[in-house]
Amino acid sequence: MGLFAALLCLGTVLSSSLRAFSLGSSCSAPLNGGTAAPGDPYWLEIIQHQGTSAFNPNPSSYQVFRNVKDFGATGNGVTDDTAAINYRSVRNLIIDLRQIPASTNAIGLHWQVSQATSLINVVVEMSTASGNNHQGMFMENGSGGFMGDIVFNGGKYGIQVGNQQFTVRNLTVNNANIAVSGIWNWGFTFQGVTINSCQVGFDLTTGGTSQSTQSVGSEAIIDAVVTNTPIFVRTSTASNGQLGGSLVLNNIILNNVPTAVGVNNGPTVLAGGTTTIASWGQGNVFSGTSGTPTFTQGNIVSASKPSSLLDSSGRIFGKSHPQYANYAPSQFISVKSQGAAGDGHTDDTAAIQNVFNQYSGCRIIFFDAGTYYITNTISIPAGTQIVGEAWSVILAGGSAFQNQNSPQVAVQAGAAGSTGLMEISDMIFSTAGPAPGAILLEWNVHDPSGQQGAAGLWDTHIRLGGAAGTNMQASQCPAGSVNANCQAAFVGIHLTSGSSAYFEGTWVWTADHDLDAGNSAQISVFTGRGVLSQSAGPVWLIGTASEHAALYQYNLAGAQNHWIGFVQTETPYYQPVPPAPAPYSSTSVYSDPSFSSSVNMAWGMWVQNSYSIILFGAGFYSFFQNYAQSCLNTWNCQSQIFNIDSVSTITVYSLSTVGVTYQLSVSLTGVVNESSNQDGFQETLTVWSR
Numbered sequence: 001m002g003l004f005a006a007l008l009c010l011g012t013v014l015s016s017s018l019r020a021f022s023l024g025s026s027c028s029a030p031l032n033g034g035t036a037a038p039g040d041p042y043w044l045e046i047i048q049h050q051g052t053s054a055f056n057p058n059p060s061s062y063q064v065f066r067n068v069k070d071f072g073a074t075g076n077g078v079t080d081d082t083a084a085i086n087y088r089s090v091r092n093l094i095i096d097l098r099q100i101p102a103s104t105n106a107i108g109l110h111w112q113v114s115q116a117t118s119l120i121n122v123v124v125e126m127s128t129a130s131g132n133n134h135q136g137m138f139m140e141n142g143s144g145g146f147m148g149d150i151v152f153n154g155g156k157y158g159i160q161v162g163n164q165q166f167t168v169r170n171l172t173v174n175n176a177n178i179a180v181s182g183i184w185n186w187g188f189t190f191q192g193v194t195i196n197s198c199q200v201g202f203d204l205t206t207g208g209t210s211q212s213t214q215s216v217g218s219e220a221i222i223d224a225v226v227t228n229t230p231i232f233v234r235t236s237t238a239s240n241g242q243l244g245g246s247l248v249l250n251n252i253i254l255n256n257v258p259t260a261v262g263v264n265n266g267p268t269v270l271a272g273g274t275t276t277i278a279s280w281g282q283g284n285v286f287s288g289t290s291g292t293p294t295f296t297q298g299n300i301v302s303a304s305k306p307s308s309l310l311d312s313s314g315r316i317f318g319k320s321h322p323q324y325a326n327y328a329p330s331q332f333i334s335v336k337s338q339g340a341a342g343d344g345h346t347d348d349t350a351a352i353q354n355v356f357n358q359y360s361g362c363r364i365i366f367f368d369a370g371t372y373y374i375t376n377t378i379s380i381p382a383g384t385q386i387v388g389e390a391w392s393v394i395l396a397g398g399s400a401f402q403n404q405n406s407p408q409v410a411v412q413a414g415a416a417g418s419t420g421l422m423e424i425s426d427m428i429f430s431t432a433g434p435a436p437g438a439i440l441l442e443w444n445v446h447d448p449s450g451q452q453g454a455a456g457l458w459d460t461h462i463r464l465g466g467a468a469g470t471n472m473q474a475s476q477c478p479a480g481s482v483n484a485n486c487q488a489a490f491v492g493i494h495l496t497s498g499s500s501a502y503f504e505g506t507w508v509w510t511a512d513h514d515l516d517a518g519n520s521a522q523i524s525v526f527t528g529r530g531v532l533s534q535s536a537g538p539v540w541l542i543g544t545a546s547e548h549a550a551l552y553q554y555n556l557a558g559a560q561n562h563w564i565g566f567v568q569t570e571t572p573y574y575q576p577v578p579p580a581p582a583p584y585s586s587t588s589v590y591s592d593p594s595f596s597s598s599v600n601m602a603w604g605m606w607v608q609n610s611y612s613i614i615l616f617g618a619g620f621y622s623f624f625q626n627y628a629q630s631c632l633n634t635w636n637c638q639s640q641i642f643n644i645d646s647v648s649t650i651t652v653y654s655l656s657t658v659g660v661t662y663q664l665s666v667s668l669t670g671v672v673n674e675s676s677n678q679d680g681f682q683e684t685l686t687v688w689s690r
């Protein structure tokens with residue numbers, strides 16, 4: 001048996017008893033907290049499960065909701081439940097390895113994943129015996145992703161991770177030998193880390209500086225508290241004017257940690273003690289329009305953090321995925337029970353709008369698994385809480401969304417100027433093509449005063465094309481074709497000027513391949529824009545990604561007070577055939593960038609008239625030119641990918657790029673040549689500021 005296959009799960013999964021209930025009649029009183037009694041089962045276990053997979057060949061017999069106990073798991077803490085449990089999304093789980101001998105190479109979670117996967121609220125209990133071989137999580141590769149609210153007690157390693165990119169928020173490791181073992185990456189952002197009584201906090205395999213040798217490329221850590229741990233960060237090789245291990249440390253509180261940063265069997269790079277590290281970096285630092293790097297192992301610029309982005313202790317604010325554990329099933333309303341079909345064909349516009357009109361603020365709106373076809377704007381009033389079931393889909397299509405010169409909103413989160421709660425989790429927004437005039441999600445709502453993060457998305461994604469029901473699959477949109485019927489949306493998400501937003505684990509994906517075709521064939525689907533933010537903030541984009549839109553993946557236009565990290569983008573594989581912005585056109589109405597014969601590929605990020613923006617970990621990738629990849633060897637699939645105008649104030653930490661000549665441009669002139677920053681397969685710039 002391979003070490004990697006040892007997924008053992010002996011935890012308590014869900015509470016047991018079943019209780020009958022019926023969904024209540026129409027709303028009489030606003031929700032005012034949960035009414036579940038202590039010991040009541042979790043609402044999701046007992047709510048009526050009438051969700052379907054609309055485009056499954058046999059939706060009436062395919063089971064969507066599966067309680068592991070129905071598949072033979074016992075949850076009694078004794079029986080081996082391994083075979084009964086299988087997951088993409090793992091939540092609310094305690095995994096206890098302590099019944100396994102300390103010498104056994106036992107792994108709590110083998111988590112080798114890509115985007116749109118989620119791991120939240122998980123605890124792994126392990127041996128605390130000296131020299132034990134337990135391991136909380138093992139991830140050797142993948143292209144992630146977000147995980148959060150995870151706790152590891154004991155073990156040889158809390159987590160051992162290798163992946164292109166990841167955002168980890170709210171990680172706690174107690175009493176492990178090594179809290180985080182880094183195998184390889186292009187970039188990880190850790191936000192909110194607590195380490196107690198370990199031997200080493202971060203133990204990083206470094207030294208890969210060429211395309212063929214990949215190690216930990218960059219690690220950006222903010223808001224950590226490390227206690228009684230001899231070494232906070234240890235790299236395997238020294239970084240002497242070479243990269244191979246870019247580090248950014250911000251607001252790191254050390255209590256009895258003698259070495260802050262050191263080299264294994266080598267020198268101390270930064271002494272520790274009982275102290276706070278405000279802003280420290282290792283790697284190449286750039287400023288303004290100078291392309292000359294300054295290799296630094298020392299203090300780096302500390303971006304001033306707008307107070308609206310911080311919690312009461314001065315850390316970047318975080319809000320966990322709402323799970324409504326204290327709510328009783330009677331506090332939810334099912335959209336299917338209210339007449340929505342969710343079958344992917346029936347027009348559910350009116351039925352869904354009616355549910356919001358009647359129940360917003362009075363019930364949590366439960367979208368039973370299904371695909372809800374809408375043909376006009378759905379307006380979600382401020383004050384609404386929505387939860388899907390294993391990614392319920394809202395699919396916009398029809399004549400309202402055909403005109404890119406007069407785009408229409410599909411899903412509107414809050415009326416313009418509105419203030420209130422808006423929690424949307426576990427949903428997918430999509431279109432049935434063609435829909436070149438669809439503004440898929442217009443985000444207008446703003447947090448009420450004193451309620452940070454009240455308006456947000458958790459594990460909610462935009463998915464365009466590449467799935468049954470979208471009309472934009474391999475048969476209609478084969479790779480290399482330019483079919484007007486394969487235009488999927490005008491823009492994925494538009495944050496308007498009056499909005500605030502907390503987005504955690506949101507992926508805006510124009511499909512590059514067909515998920516539902518057997519061979520995952522590549523496809524050419526065209527979306528105009530990824531994410532446009534004109535918001536004055538506060539905006540938190542935590543573990544978000546945007547891929548394959550024609551003009552840009554992110555456009556910050558008149559944006560302010562944004563926290564962004566780790567952010568990941570990919571340029572469309574078809575470009576420059578046709579050249580950007582085709583088959584869309586640029587318009588000043590939406591503050592679009594302009595294009596030319598030399599600037600003819602999508603921007604990863606375009607920043608204009610934007611202030612107080614903190615980019616803390618980014619990966620902007622360009623892997624193709626018209627589907628060919630030879631340009632990767634010469635780092636010129638694309639010339640420029642990240643442009644900042646002459647006035648915006650943005651501080652950039654830990655930026656990795658792939659396949660791009662200039663990693664960063666100012667006013668359309670390339671500034672940072674990738675050749676300065678080779679750091680494995682990717683190039684990494686440790687800091688850029690004005």
Ligand SMILES: *[C@@H]1O[C@H](CO)[C@@H](O)[C@H](O)[C@H]1NC(C)=O
Pocket residue numbers: 004140141
């Ligand atoms: C990921 O890692 C596994 C186990 O080491 C390996 O079998 C697989 O080929 C890897 N996949 C990629 C895409 O690197």
Ligand SMILES: *[C@@H]1O[C@H](CO)[C@@H](O)[C@H](O)[C@H]1NC(C)=O
Pocket residue numbers: 121149150151170318319320
């Ligand atoms: C961090 O995670 C713990 C559970 O692991 C949770 O109790 C706490 O509220 C989380 N904190 C934040 C800021 O998300």
Ligand SMILES: *[C@@H]1O[C@H](CO)[C@@H](O)[C@H](O)[C@H]1NC(C)=O
Pocket residue numbers: 661673674675676
């Ligand atoms: C980037 O730097 C390399 C090495 O100095 C140089 O050969 C190359 O021409 C530069 N690229 C551009 C576009 O200036």
